[in-house]
Structure formats: structure tokens, C-alpha cells
Amino acid sequence: MKITDLIADKKSGKAHTEEEINFIINGMLDGRIADYQVSAWLMSVCFQGMTFDESARLTQVMAKSGDILDLSTLGNCIVDKHSTGGVGDKTTLILVPLLAAAGIPIAKFSGAGLGFTGGTIDKLKAIPGFKTSLRMEEFIGQVKEIGAAIACQSENFTPADKKLYELRDVTATVNSIPLIASSVMSKKIAAGANIIVLDVKCGSGAFMQTLKEAKELAETMVEIGKRSDKILSAIISSMDQPLGNAIGNGIEVFESIQTLKNEGPKDLKELCLYLGASGLVKANKIKNIDEGKKRLNKFLENGRAYEKFLEIVKYQGGNTEFVENPARLCETEFAFPLEAEDSGYVERLDAFTAAKASKLLGTGRDKKDDLINYNAGIFLNKKIGDKVYKGDLLAKIYANSVEEGRKSREMLAGAFCLSKEPVNLPELIIDIID
Numbered sequence: 195m196k197i198t199d200l201i202a203d204k205k206s207g208k209a210h211t212e213e214e215i216n217f218i219i220n221g222m223l224d225g226r227i228a229d230y231q232v233s234a235w236l237m238s239v240c241f242q243g244m245t246f247d248e249s250a251r252l253t254q255v256m257a258k259s260g261d262i263l264d265l266s267t268l269g270n271c272i273v274d275k276h277s278t279g280g281v282g283d284k285t286t287l288i289l290v291p292l293l294a295a296a297g298i299p300i301a302k303f304s305g306a307g308l309g310f311t312g313g314t315i316d317k318l319k320a321i322p323g324f325k326t327s328l329r330m331e332e333f334i335g336q337v338k339e340i341g342a343a344i345a346c347q348s349e350n351f352t353p354a355d356k357k358l359y360e361l362r363d364v365t366a367t368v369n370s371i372p373l374i375a376s377s378v379m380s381k382k383i384a385a386g387a388n389i390i391v392l393d394v395k396c397g398s399g400a401f402m403q404t405l406k407e408a409k410e411l412a413e414t415m416v417e418i419g420k421r422s423d424k425i426l427s428a429i430i431s432s433m434d435q436p437l438g439n440a441i442g443n444g445i446e447v448f449e450s451i452q453t454l455k456n457e458g459p460k461d462l463k464e465l466c467l468y469l470g471a472s473g474l475v476k477a478n479k480i481k482n483i484d485e486g487k488k489r490l491n492k493f494l495e496n497g498r499a500y501e502k503f504l505e506i507v508k509y510q511g512g513n514t515e516f517v518e519n520p521a522r523l524c525e526t527e528f529a530f531p532l533e534a535e536d537s538g539y540v541e542r543l544d545a546f547t548a549a550k551a552s553k554l555l556g557t558g559r560d561k562k563d564d565l566i567n568y569n570a571g572i573f574l575n576k577k578i579g580d581k582v583y584k585g586d587l588l589a590k591i592y593a594n595s596v597e598e599g600r601k602s603r604e605m606l607a608g609a610f611c612l613s614k615e616p617v618n619l620p621e622l623i624i625d626i627i628d
Contacts, residue, residue, distance in 0.1 A: 197231045229361060243371075253379045281552075294340070302343065306346070314344065323511045396431070412430055438459045441557070447520065447523050468623055531589075534587075542610070547609035576589070
């Protein structure tokens with residue numbers, strides 16, 4: 195078997211066998227196949243695509259290239275969740291304690307983020323002392339003890355995916371849907387859960403900006419799940435405006451805590467309840483989504499979800515004073531108000547522009563070793579459909595320097611567009627792929 199032949203096969207649109215994909219990925223890892231040859235193969239995949247069977251084969255090889263977590267001691271229904279990312283997306287911080295409060299074991303691996311804000315792990319690091327690196331026995335032991343844990347992945351977790359992504363990043367092949375789906379699903383399979391809820395974002399602030407792309411990605415991941423004996427549900431949700439009101443790291447933890455106290459924004463709560471209910475349905479704990487949402491909502495109302503989050507933070511060494519007084523998570527030296535220059539209704543709040551405004555404050559990174567500003571961020575006081583009067587506060591920017599704050603405010607102003615006529619709220623849940 196020769197890599198040049200396999201590149202030629204894929205270039206002509208031929209599907210790879212399991213043996214051929216094993217040869218490519220293992221050859222990449224042990225150095226038998228050069229990076230430039232793998233890059234040529236990636237470009238061929240980008241142009242020709244992959245069948246669902248091929249994508250599933252690639253997923254399995256990448257998952258098995260490193261550690262695979264055995265969660266069988268935690269029970270028969272282990273739920274995991276993945277989001278394709280978006281502006282203000284802090285659903286993991288709410289869903290993990292919410293599902294744990296409902297009695298569903300949650301062993302959640304998350305990552306640091308590259309982009310406009312940090313990933314889930316970065317957000318949790320805004321809580322002083324929070325330990326994101328856990329030994330495997332600590333991780334599983336905590337889930338057994340309190341029902342939930344959130345930690346970063348081990349170094350030997352899907353090494354093939356890490357290597358492949360490094361090459362995709364420098365060869366303009368990141369946006370290949372089969373490669374995205376295989377990357378996501380390899381990590382989900384290695385994480386050991388048997389029920390996976392996918393939140394596929396669609397809109398200006400998402401990786402998948404069109405509904406066609408979002409559906410294709412969701413369908414590919416669901417088909418990979420079927421071929422990997424996993425139970426999946428994919429929810430396509432809107433990301434044309436930021437989710438919730440907070441954009442940043444510590445400020446998103448603040449909003450997550452408010453939501454767990456049943457005091458958060460309506461759209462964030464609704465999406466979390468829907469995603470959580472989907473997990474309960476797939477775990478055969480309830481009959482339908484509405485029943486699941488009602489059950490989970492009780493845990494927000496009676497404080498059990500908040501108490502579970504507090505317990506997770508305490509177990510992982512975090513300073514619980516910052517959970518009990520979450521405003522401390524977004525304390526900065528400067529605060530800049532963005533006021534409306536006219537009256538009307540918010541017609542557009544572009545998520546991508548808001549994300550760029552947030553990044554100017556240091557909330558994200560371009561390279562994995564870039565430092566994050568944990569306290570800076572943006573709080574949106576108005577969103578699509580809201581009535582606005584001249585002089586009303588549209589948003590507040592929390593910054594640690596005057597220059598960053600002013601630049602962020604100027605950019606954020608361009609995210610808002612007002613209409614003289616009332617505006618309908620955008621649909622939050624766009625589609626469901628089961």
C-alpha cells in the first residue's frame with residue numbers, strides 16, 4: 195500500500211477502506227508518511243468529501259489512537275454534550291450541574307479555546323483555584339461521588355486528531371465537514387459516554403454560517419454516531435446574535451451562575467433546558483422534550499442545580515466565594531457604556547462583530563499559548579426585538595485598559611442595527627437531526 199496511490203484514489207473520488215484509513219493515520223503518527231503527503235490527502239478530502247462510512251472509519255481510528263475512557267462503572271446511561279461553539283456559548287457550565295442534579299452522571303472533558311473567547315476550561319479558570327487537570331482516578335472518582343466533573347483532556351487523548359488538526363490549520367482544510375465531524379466525534383467516543391447531545395450552531399457567529407452547512411455537519415455526526423453504537427441527538431440552534439447577554443470568560447461564568455439560580459436570560463435558559471431534555475429522552479428517563487424541560491426547570495427553581503455547581507467548584511479546588519458573589523468574576527478597572535444614538539427596535543445584533551469587539555479586550559487567543567484576560571468582557575443590555583430609546587444602555591464593556599475599552603465600544607456599536615418597526619425574535623431552535 196502506498197500513500198501516493200491513496201491520495202490519487204481520493205483525488206478521483208474513490209472511498210477508502212478501513213485498512214487504508216488505518217494506514218494513513220498510523221503512518222502519519224509513526225512518521226512513515228510525511229506531513230506534506232498527509233496535507234495532500236487532506237486537500238483531496240476537502241474537495242471530494244467522504245462517505246458516512248469513511249467518516250466513521252476515520253473517527254474510530256482517531257479515537258483509538260490514544261486513551262479511551264471506560265465509564266462503565268458509572269452506569270448504563272452516561273450523557274455527554276458538545277457544542278460547535280459560538281459567541282456567548284456557556285451551555286456546558288449550566289448543563290453539567292443541571293443534568294447531575296437530575297441524577298445523570300456527567301463526566302465532561304472540555305478544552306481551552308482558540309478564537310474570540312476562551313473555551314469552557316478557560317471560563318472555569320476565571321474562578322481562582324479551580325483545578326481543571328485531574329488524574330483519571332480523580333476524575334471518575336468525583337463523578338461517582340457527586341455525579342459530575344469537568345476537566346481538560348489528557349495529553350494522550352486522540353493524538354491523531356491533534357496532529358491532523360495542526361495540518362488542517364496550516365493547509366486551509368479546516369472547513370471540510372467530514373474532517374470537522376470526525377474530529378468532534380473522535381473526542382466524544384474517546385470520552386466514553388454512550389449518549390451524546392450535539393448543539394450545532396448556525397449563523398453569523400458560528401463556524402457553520404448557513405443552515406445547509408449546519409444540517410450537513412449535524413447529519414454527518416449523527417451517522418458517525420450510529421456506526422459507532424452511540425445514541426445521538428443533534429440540535430441546530432441560532433447564532434445570528436450572541437447567546438445570553440454575557441461575552442467573555444468570568445462574565446460568562448457570572449451569567450451561568452445567574453441562570454442556575456433561575457435568574458438568567460431567557461434564550462440561554464431555554465436552550466439549556468432543551469439540550470438537557472434531549473439527553474433525558476435519549477437516556478429513557480422521560481417520554482418527551484416538554485416533560486424533560488419541566489423536570490429540569492424544577493432544579494433551577496429549587497436551587498439544586500446551583501448547589502450542584504457549587505459542589506463541583508468546591509471539589510475541584512475553586513474558591514466558592516466567587517460563586518456566592520459572582521460579580522467578582524467580572525471586576526475590571528474600567529467600564530465603558532454603549533448608549534443608543536437613536537430610538538427604535540433592535541433589528542440586528544451581529545454575533546461576529548460582537549465577538550471581535552470582545553476579543554479586543556483580550557478575552558480570546560490566536561495561539562494556544564496566548565494569555566487570556568479572564569475578567570474582561572461585554573454585557574449586552576439589549577438584544578434583537580427589544581425596544582430602545584435614545585440614550586438607553588445597549589451594552590457595557592468591561593476592560594482593563596482605556597484603549598481596549600474604547601476600541602471595543604466602537605466596534606460593538608457596529609453590531610447593532612435599529613428599526614423603526616417592531617421586530618420578531620429569531621427562532622432559537624432551528625432544527626433537530628435524530
